[in-house]
Amino acid sequence: MLNPVYPAAVxxxxxxxxxxxxxxxxxxLGVVASSQGTMNNVTFGDARYQYYETIPGGSGAGDGFNGVDAVQTHMTNSRLxxxxxxEWRYPVRLESHLIRAGSGGAGQWKGGNGAIRRIRFLAPMTASILSNNRIHAPFGAAGGGAGRQGSNRVERADGEIxxxxxxxxxxMAADDVxxxxxxxxGGFGQA
Incomplete structure (x- = not known):
């Protein structure tokens, strides 16, 4: 896994x-619960525009500290x-970027909450997501609870989800979100 040999997919x-x-x-090491475990890679574009971002989530709690809400974790230090x-450079509108309340794991020390990001498209484009922890929840440690998995969706202009x-x-069509x-x-320690 860490040193794949051709023709392994990487x-x-x-x-x-x-x-x-x-x-x-x-x-x-048993020192920190799982962070969000992903960088939530979002890309969108067309023949004229191309954009890439990573979206923050929760950081894991440890012995003596709560996790942090809506931050980049581990191997990234990027800014949105x-x-x-x-909105000036691309035909999109950032409808909201919020802390995802209640998504951090329970415990003596609570896991950080994820985020909710909503981007409305003002013109047709292709959007893509590469993410993890959509099936398996970020684990807790030392008896702490798991964080909530993430999710991805499109809300169409006609109401279809x-x-x-x-x-x-x-x-994506114009007015799709x-x-x-x-x-x-994840949280750390039993509550």
């Missing part, structure tokens, strides 16, 4: 695999584009 080593490895190391710049998997690509709910993190 993708997302820096963004997704590194998050899983870091969580595994912390789990083996300011909303004004995003299209659930997306952890890896997906979808055609791309929604990413990032995972919360």
């Amino acid at each position: 993708v997302s080593g820096n963004v997704e695999t590194s998050s899983a490895i870091t969580n595994s190391l912390y789990a083996a 584009t300011d909303p004004e710049v995003l 299209v659930a997306l998997g952890h890896i997906a690509s979808v055609e 791309f929604v990413v709910e990032t995972p919360g993190a």
Whole structure:
């Protein structure tokens, strides 16, 4: 897994695999619960525009401290584009970027909450997501509870909701909304 040999498939080593490895190391040491375990990689574009971002989530709690809400964890230290710049450069509107209350795991020390990011498209484009912890929840440690898994969806202009998997690509029409709910993190210790 860490040294694949051709023709093994390799993708997302820096963004997704590194998050899983870091969580595994912390789990083996028993020092920190799982973070969100993903970088929630979102891309969108067309022949003229191309954009890429990673979306924050919860950080894991440890002995003596709560996790942090809606932050980049482990192997990333990226910043999101300011909303004004995003909307000025691309035909999208950032409808909201909120803390996903209640998504962090319970425990003596609580896991950090994830985020909810809603991007409304003002023109047709292709949007894609590469993410993890949509099936399995970020684990707690020392008896702490798991964080909530993330989810991805499109809310169509006509009201249809299209659930997306952890890896997906979808055609967006004007007024469709791309929604990413990032995972919360695990709690530490029994409450």
